[in-house]
Amino acid sequence: xxxxxxxxxxxxxxxxxxxxxxxxxxxxxxxxxxxxxxxxxxxxxxxxxxxxxxxxxxxxxxxxxxxxxxxxxxxxxxxxxxxxxxxxxxxxxxxxxxxxxxxxxxxxxxxxxxxxxxxxxxxxxxxxxxxxxxxxxxxxx
Numbered sequence: 001x002x003x004x005x006x007x008x009x010x011x012x013x014x015x016x017x018x019x020x021x022x023x024x025x026x027x028x029x030x031x032x033x034x035x036x037x038x039x040x041x042x043x044x045x046x047x048x049x050x051x052x053x054x055x056x057x058x059x060x061x062x063x064x065x066x067x068x069x070x071x072x073x074x075x076x077x078x079x080x081x082x083x084x085x086x087x088x089x090x091x092x093x094x095x096x097x098x099x100x101x102x103x104x105x106x107x108x109x110x111x112x113x114x115x116x117x118x119x120x121x122x123x124x125x126x127x128x129x130x131x132x133x134x135x136x137x138x139x140x141x
Contacts, residue, residue: 013054021060023052028079032057041079045071051108055100061085063095063108070094 009022009029018034025048028041047066054060062073062082073082098108 011051013052015054015057019057021052021054023049025049028052028062030057030078043079043081045073045082045084047071051095051098053098053100053106055102059103061098061100061106063098065094 009024009027011023013021015021019030019032020035021028021030022038023029028044028049029038030041031038044062045064045066047064050063050065050070052060052062058076058078060075060079062075064071064073072085074085075082095108095110098106100106
């Protein structure tokens with residue numbers, strides 16, 4: 001897994017002592033045995049992975065950049081298949097970090113000081129709700 005620079009991972013999402021997801025801009029891996037073995041999630045949609053967040057071993061979200069557009073995808077089966085949410089592309093939906101607190105609420109910090117309440121199939125359908133943030137000395141809070 002770590003035999004060249006393309007296999008180094010800068011992001012991880014532990015769910016518990018056994019289940020963990022790691023990713024970089026090109027690959028997503030998961031383990032269900034505390035890191036003893038890893039499986040690559042090969043069904044990630046085409047493009048550059050910007051961020052991934054899982055709330056369980058089956059439910060997760062990915063922000064993918066492809067051809068200058070940004071997309072959110074949702075999986076309910078551990079990454080076996082992904083569905084675009086919302087069903088639109090947007091150059092401004094690229095996120096630096098995102099976190100879902102449950103199956104219907106998620107938040108993302110975007111670039112250009114934007115923060116979003118993310119679309120989920122339960123609450124928002126195909127819409128992102130931008131959260132108004134305040135700038136203090138050049139920092140977004």
